[in-house]
Amino acid sequence: MKVGLFVPCYIDQFYPNAAIATLNLLKKLGVDVYYPLNQTCCGQPMANSGYEHLTKNCNSLFIQNFAGFDYIVSPSGSCVLHIKDHLHDDQREQDARNIRHKVYELVEFLTDVLKVENITASFPYKVGLHQSCHGQRGLHLSSMTELVDVPFSKPMQLLNQVKGLEIIELTRPDECCGFGGTFCVAEEAVSAKMGKDRVEDHLMNGAEFITAADMSCLMHMEGILKRKNSQVKVLHIAEILNAE
């Protein structure tokens, strides 16, 4: 099984540790994983801003980099959802279709494909899990409070395997953090307020760390935490699953 590691652009530039943890975790689990060096971005920032028509070059570049793999795995639910929903290429539509079916967010790859049941990680802290919307409502990584459904959570399934880790309960378990891509500046007032409220829920309930399957939400909440001079840190779920 040949796996291509897709590292979203902002993770590559600002959060390399999340990508390193993903790579090492996959290797630790015996996955034959490659990182295609010429990858950039899934095109979501343009598409969500209404400029999907400008994403053609990003799409072809993505296909060039990832067409040869059995699976494509990425530490971002949001970018994976974008690829799943919007990757197209007039010249290589069959390849685009294959990629749309083979792309996985890291957590679901671990629970659904690798069926990981014993994570050898230890993280003796109180952790708040932020349910990133695109991973949760888009990729169905967890059940959603709005739906009448059997409760489940793939991220929780993995975090529960981590030694010493204590999950804190949130008052609003799956409210959006307000990042929303360009929304964070285009609708600055509401975005910042949403971020503040989300962070407050974690702080109020005693989190020492906030984690998620999406670094962009964590980047947003980190910005708020730092402005508050809070000692609480954010960590991508891969970093916790890889912690020893």
Place this chain on the structure above:
Amino acid sequence: MSSSIKHPALSDIFNKDEARVNWHDDTLWWIRAKRDKVAHGISEWEILRETASQIKNNVLSNLHDYLMVFEANAQTNGIKVHWAANAEEHNKIVLSLLQSKGINQMVKSKSMLTEECHLNEYLERNGVDVIDSDLGERIVQLAKEPPSHIVLPCIHKKKGEIGQIFHEHLGTEAGVSDPQILTETARIHLRETFLTRRSALTGVNFAIAETGEFVVCTNEGNADMGAHLAEIHIASMGIEKLIPKKKHLSVFLRLLTRSATGQPITTYSSHFKKPRKGQEMHVILVDNGRSVQLGREDFRNSLKCIRCGACMNTCPVYRRSGGHSYHYAIAGPIGAILAPNLNMKEYSDLPFASTLCGSCTNVCPVKIDIHDQLYKWRQVIVKGGYTSTAKTVAMKVMEFTLSSSTRFKLAGKIGRWTLKNAPFTVNNQLNLWFKNREMPEAPKESFSEWYKKNNK
């Protein structure tokens, strides 16, 4: 209500008073929580939603036929049916009906359609006095404001503010904000209105093609009080309000208030089938852009809406920006997908007033794919040229950078260098992110740089 100030600026104003935002958010979240509780009490909830969605699919696919059947059956029942292509025609029909009877006073129960048509303003300009009989609507009417929510029109007002409005307009003592006293005052005031008005206008929640009757749902019984006492009852409805058969009604009645307020059912679900002796009953079927929306393949689903307001209560943006920030009769996520159909330029901001979190789609009782439509409207609005040139330029620069790995890596390097060595160039007021949030710390190397060193 038309405004050149857009959603971001209006929300910015709303957010100046953070305590108020917290109060607004908590109030609506409480309703969302009630909705969750009652929905989770019904094991077949998701089947109900799917059924409602499919029934509405059928209606939208056969709208012409159902409208004809409804009209014929309503006429047989003795209801007079009128057709209005747009808001203006609707308003004219209402006015001419009143004038034909020499009536210059009307009592009106909740109807978002008449908000959409700006009926009150029109009638007032033409010498007709309108009193809204829904308590929430009456409050915003006295305050000379539009409703901020389709189900809870004055949800943006605190008790004390309502007390002040009552003091100014209905003569309660200054400083009284006890809901019991205010409600009693409103009852007396409206009772007088009901007894003296010769005409009543109501909305329509559901119109049944099979029987030619229509159903009006209220908690206060105000629609019934108005309609039963008036000599002319006018019911205004959007053409999408139809359901095929009476047996389908229960599906919607079970969903409507559970979704709206977490109640099992409205206090009154009144069926109007024929005028009583000596009374006139009219139905106005209003298009006002609906047939255009029906023709937009990506957006036709929005016409399934039963106006429960669940998408507003759950929307994290709506709760923190308030209904008036949407500057349209219908606020929130559903308003944001309906409004651009009527005026793409005026409402070009609304589809962007969302993080696309998808919660709206999940609570929608008729399963409208609201957040997907928001995404699609964004594409339509950009292609239509309704975004700023600055944004388009920024997006083209972004595309240029991200479509080549060399350019991307160079830009990343420059960006990280700047954050490290010249943070003042980004940590300033020009950077909207920085207003309330710190920038991420620049790592010493990117992942790809690390990878090249550490692998192979």
